[in-house]
Amino acid sequence: MKKGHQVTMKEIAKKLGVSVSTISRALKDSPELHVETKRRIVEMAKEMNYQPNLLAQSLRISRTNTLGVIVPEITSHFFASCISGIQDHAIKRGYNVMICQSNESIEQEKANLKTLVASQVDALLISLSRETNHYEHLEEIYSREIPFVLFDRVHEEMPVSKITFNDAGGAYQVTKHLIETGCKKIMYISGPEDLYISKKRKEGYLKALKEFGLPENQELIKITDLTTEGNLQVAQEILDMKNRPDGVFCMIDPVAVDVLTLWKSLGVKIPTDIALAGFTNNPTSAVVEPPLTTVSQPGYEMGKLAVTHLLDQLEGLASDDPISIVLETTLVPRKSTKSVAK
Amino acid sequence: MKKGHQVTMKEIAKKLGVSVSTISRALKDSPELHVETKRRIVEMAKEMNYQPNLLAQSLRISRTNTLGVIVPEITSHFFASCISGIQDHAIKRGYNVMICQSNESIEQEKANLKTLVASQVDALLISLSRETNHYEHLEEIYSREIPFVLFDRVHEEMPVSKITFNDAGGAYQVTKHLIETGCKKIMYISGPEDLYISKKRKEGYLKALKEFGLPENQELIKITDLTTEGNLQVAQEILDMKNRPDGVFCMIDPVAVDVLTLWKSLGVKIPTDIALAGFTNNPTSAVVEPPLTTVSQPGYEMGKLAVTHLLDQLEGLASDDPISIVLETTLVPRKSTKSVAK
DNA sequence: CTGTTAGCGCCTTCAT
DNA sequence: ATGAAGGCGCTAACAG
Numbered sequence: 001m002k003k004g005h006q007v008t009m010k011e012i013a014k015k016l017g018v019s020v021s022t023i024s025r026a027l028k029d030s031p032e033l034h035v036e037t038k039r040r041i042v043e044m045a046k047e048m049n050y051q052p053n054l055l056a057q058s059l060r061i062s063r064t065n066t067l068g069v070i071v072p073e074i075t076s077h078f079f080a081s082c083i084s085g086i087q088d089h090a091i092k093r094g095y096n097v098m099i100c101q102s103n104e105s106i107e108q109e110k111a112n113l114k115t116l117v118a119s120q121v122d123a124l125l126i127s128l129s130r131e132t133n134h135y136e137h138l139e140e141i142y143s144r145e146i147p148f149v150l151f152d153r154v155h156e157e158m159p160v161s162k163i164t165f166n167d168a169g170g171a172y173q174v175t176k177h178l179i180e181t182g183c184k185k186i187m188y189i190s191g192p193e194d195l196y197i198s199k200k201r202k203e204g205y206l207k208a209l210k211e212f213g214l215p216e217n218q219e220l221i222k223i224t225d226l227t228t229e230g231n232l233q234v235a236q237e238i239l240d241m242k243n244r245p246d247g248v249f250c251m252i253d254p255v256a257v258d259v260l261t262l263w264k265s266l267g268v269k270i271p272t273d274i275a276l277a278g279f280t281n282n283p284t285s286a287v288v289e290p291p292l293t294t295v296s297q298p299g300y301e302m303g304k305l306a307v308t309h310l311l312d313q314l315e316g317l318a319s320d321d322p323i324s325i326v327l328e329t330t331l332v333p334r335k336s337t338k339s340v341a342k
Numbered sequence: 343m344k345k346g347h348q349v350t351m352k353e354i355a356k357k358l359g360v361s362v363s364t365i366s367r368a369l370k371d372s373p374e375l376h377v378e379t380k381r382r383i384v385e386m387a388k389e390m391n392y393q394p395n396l397l398a399q400s401l402r403i404s405r406t407n408t409l410g411v412i413v414p415e416i417t418s419h420f421f422a423s424c425i426s427g428i429q430d431h432a433i434k435r436g437y438n439v440m441i442c443q444s445n446e447s448i449e450q451e452k453a454n455l456k457t458l459v460a461s462q463v464d465a466l467l468i469s470l471s472r473e474t475n476h477y478e479h480l481e482e483i484y485s486r487e488i489p490f491v492l493f494d495r496v497h498e499e500m501p502v503s504k505i506t507f508n509d510a511g512g513a514y515q516v517t518k519h520l521i522e523t524g525c526k527k528i529m530y531i532s533g534p535e536d537l538y539i540s541k542k543r544k545e546g547y548l549k550a551l552k553e554f555g556l557p558e559n560q561e562l563i564k565i566t567d568l569t570t571e572g573n574l575q576v577a578q579e580i581l582d583m584k585n586r587p588d589g590v591f592c593m594i595d596p597v598a599v600d601v602l603t604l605w606k607s608l609g610v611k612i613p614t615d616i617a618l619a620g621f622t623n624n625p626t627s628a629v630v631e632p633p634l635t636t637v638s639q640p641g642y643e644m645g646k647l648a649v650t651h652l653l654d655q656l657e658g659l660a661s662d663d664p665i666s667i668v669l670e671t672t673l674v675p676r677k678s679t680k681s682v683a684k
Numbered sequence: 685c686t687g688t689t690a691g692c693g694c695c696t697t698c699a700t
Numbered sequence: 701a702t703g704a705a706g707g708c709g710c711t712a713a714c715a716g
Contacts (some may be wrong), residue, residue, distance in 0.1 A: 006486070008693060019703045024695060034701055049482075054460045055401045059708050064397065066461075074426050080417040086414070087443060096457055099441045103428060118396045119408075144348070207364075208699035257629060283676055287599060289631030350709060361687045367709060376685060398709035401692050697705075699704080 007050045016044055025220050027052070060121065066096040067307070068111060068116030068124040072153065074101045077282055078299045079127065082151065085303025086125060090310060095122070106131040113137050117146060123314055124148035125306050128155060130226075147314055151306040153196060161313070163306040163325045166196050170295040170329035171204025174249055174277045177293065177331055179212045181338040183247030183275055187220045189234055189259070191251050201251050201279065220245060225257060231258035236273075239266065246274055247337070253278035253285045256292055260336065264289075275337040290335035297329050351390045355448025358386055399434050400462065408438045409649070410458030410466040412451060414495065416443045419624055420641045421469065424493065429465060437464070448473040455479050459488060465656055466490035467648050470497060472568075475536055489656055493648045495538060505648045505667045508540050512637040512671035513546025516591055516619045519635065519673055521554045525589030525617055525678040529562045531576055532599070533593050542561070543593050543621065562587060564598060573600035580616075581608065585665070588616055589679070595620035595627045598634055602678065606631075619678040632677035641673055 009023040016023075018037065025033050027042035027050075041108035057063040067090055071079040083099055090097050098121060100112035109129045116124060124141070126148055135155050141148060142160065151163040178186050188205045190198045202221070209216055222237065224230040235258065238244060256278030263270060270276050270290055277286055279298035305325055312318035333340075350626065351365040358365075367375050367679045368383035369392075400406040411422040425441055432439050440463060442454035451471045458466060466483070468490055477497050483490060493505040520528050530547045537549065543561070551558055564579065566572040572583055577600065580586060592598035596621030605612060612618050612632055620627055623638035647667055654660035675682075 006693095010693075020693090021695080021704080022649045022702060025702085028695090032701065037701080051456070051460050052691050053401075053462060055397055055406065055462045056708090057695080059395075059397045059401055059692090059710095060694045060696090064709070074416070074429070075419060075422040076421070084416050087441075088445075088513055091453075092413050096440065096461065097442075098438065100439075101426065103430075111433075114393075118393055119438065122393060261629070284626050287603070287626055287631075288629045322383065336425060346708095352709075362709090363711080364686060364689080367686085370711090374685060379685085395709050398692090401694095401708090402710045402712090404692070580712080686716090688713105690711100690713085692710090694708090695705090695706105697704105700702085 006053065007048045008053070009050075010042055012041065012048060012050060015048070016041060022154075052197070060306070062120075064096075064120045064122055065094055066098055066119070066121045067310070068112075068119070068121035069097055069099045070102055070112045070116070070124065070126045071099070071103050072104045072127060072129045074099070078152075078280055078297065081299030082127070082303035082306075085305075086302035086307045087303075089304050089307045090311070095311065102128045102129040106133075110137045113141065117141060117144075122147070122309055125151060125303075125310060127151050128153040130192065147310065149306055149310045151302055159322050161309055161322045163302055163309070163327070165297050165329050167200035167329075168204035170205065170297070170331075171201035171249070172208045173204075173329070173331040174279065174293070174295050175205045175208035176212070177333060177340075178247040178249060178275055178277060178337060179208060179214065180340050181247075181271075181275065183245075184214065185220070185243075185245045186214065186247040186249060187222065187238065187245040189222050189224055189231075189248060189250045189255055191226050191255075192222060193223060198251060205249060226252070226255065228258055231255045232262050233256070233260060234331050235259040235262040239263070239268065244274065248274055248276050250276070250278045253280045253282040253294055256294070256336075257284055257288055260288055261295065262293065270336050272336050277337055281332055286334070288336075293334045293337040294332050295329045295331050298327065302327055318332060343502060348395065349387075349390045354383065354386055354390060354392060358382060368515070390626055393682055404462075406438075406462045406464055407436055408440055408461070408463050409652070410455075410461070410463035411439055411441045411579050412444055412454045412458070412466065412468045413441070414444050414446045414471045416441070419465070420494075420622055420639065423641030424645035424648075427642035427647075428649045429645075431646050431649045432653070437653065444471040445482070446472045446639075448475075452479045455483065459483060459486075464489070464602060465652055467493060467652060468491050468643075470495040470605060472534065472537060489652065491648055491652045493644055498538070501617070503664045503666070505644055505669070506626065507639050507644070507669050507671050509542035509671075510546035510629075512621060512639070512673075513543035513591070514550045515546075515671070516621065516637050517547045517550035518554070519675060519682075520589040520591060520617055520619060521550060521556065521587075522682050523613075524619065526556065526616075527562070527585075527587045528556065528589040528591060529564065529580065529587040531564050531566055531573075531590060531592045531597055533566060533568050533597075540593060547591060548681045549552075568594070568597065571602055573597045574604050577601040577604040581605070581610065587614065590616055590618050590621045592618070595622045595624040595634065595636055598636070599624075599626055599630055602630055603632065612678050613680050619679055628676070635676045635679040636674050637671045638674050640669065644669055652669070 013020045013023050026038045040309050070111050087097050102109035149161045154162045224234045278294040281294045285292040285294050351362050355362045355365050368380045419520035429439050491503045494503040564576045566576045618637040623636045627634040627636050
């Protein structure tokens, strides 16, 4: 199977008996051209269905007007929303987008990066994989002065712009909500401890405990590997505790959904026996029974901000100095936690 | 903000005092080269951190090893799964992927197509927008002999390979399931009638009715525009009927979820008052209360098959003759329908 | 074994 | 107002 032929400037030139440069000028509406020749050329180009070869153009001007995006998982609703925000706003400003997923693997992330760089993308938007704990590949593109921003899953020490959520703030909100609805003994189910969000959300959790005079307790923090099996195991461990918590805050919604599923099947009443809250506001969380109290993170907005800032920098509309944009989250109280006492 | 410099073959050549072609040959491990020079070049390339410029390479060999993908919505879990399948298997075979979403708009679809073609993708995988009811843009790339396949949302008359689900079969399965669990009066909630899947699923629905001797009835088919408002309105209309159905099959899960939400809030018992089933097996459907009976469509698998077939054709491993691949669906019985009587 | 030459499609001085 | 020439980075005959 082979591709058909594409009309080139050369062919238009031959057909019209003018030079290629004239075609080039006409097609970009150069003012120094005779209106009549310009008209003839534009018309002929249309008739022959000329489409510029972006490849050649990019090679010539050494700019592709293409952005590279690397996310851990396309199938995650949150990242899909980010991509959507990135894509919509990139297109508005005349940029294409090449998307890759790392599948939460640092090796795949490196491979993606290499491919995108080889494809000469003008800049990159990256959200790191869970596995990513060293950063040579980022330092490499940094030292090569390829512009990039990090979003959501960032490496704090990298001197580039970062777009994140106020994770600590969100965790604080939700923990405070648990406290205000009567919980006295609140557990935090964390993901792997070296994850940025694990740390940040723990920070907010602890801050709320402290502020309201509840004791911190290492037994009240459990770690899951974020697989369903891991989540279910933690859920079971909690039930096995002789001194169960009366409120549980899960680092991300999927964990909360797994916990909820197991508990319901074992007759645990939510929120009366134990209140449950998540983080992210996945579509799923709104429809489980009871609906899950969570914290909303606008992914589309994050993508939009990230790409807008990146393009502003790229085009000199914003300073090159790295900045940190922090998006606020919103508590979404639902039935998996009790109502605030009036 | 500007990009840093990239090492080129020319620079390596100068540094080593050989010609550019020698570099080119060494880097692609040509056998007709002195081992020692080859070694020196490869080493130097590594030391200078040479990365080939895919743009130049593509322009030269007039092949980009890049595939274009157009889907209606990235944020839909089903399409995200397709993309994931496409991407994973494209990469395995040395191809990159450029993804665009049409946002269910034919104009955006056309724009995406134009961009991808201008970017010289080697081939395309396309799933049509809901709005797409004329096909000049597809005919255009067809006549230009740019290879492409259609998946899921296809245009049947287009003489290219198509990968679809057995939609009629799935609809038949689920309707049959409703019948076998005791429903006598089954309604089909369809999307816009010109949609391929609206038609196909209606086909299967009608076939099952006929086979089991249940009467067809125009009143038992309702149309929604697939917005939440539209879905809720239809859900209300059903309750307002003087002669309510005892089973409802919704064309896609989100419709069923909206219907379920409204009915539950009004005290309608599912499945005892009315049984409810969807189609697609979205993650959401498993966690609503009661969990939704639906039909599973493996999106990842579809993406994988689509890209594999396309690349096989592209690389001459498969005939260029268009084929139609039909994936079977699986009934996923859950609690929103009654159990089969033993 | 290696260098020279030509050209992929386009843009951009520099001439005229 | 237009054309000729050169080059973006790379590959592929063709010549030794």
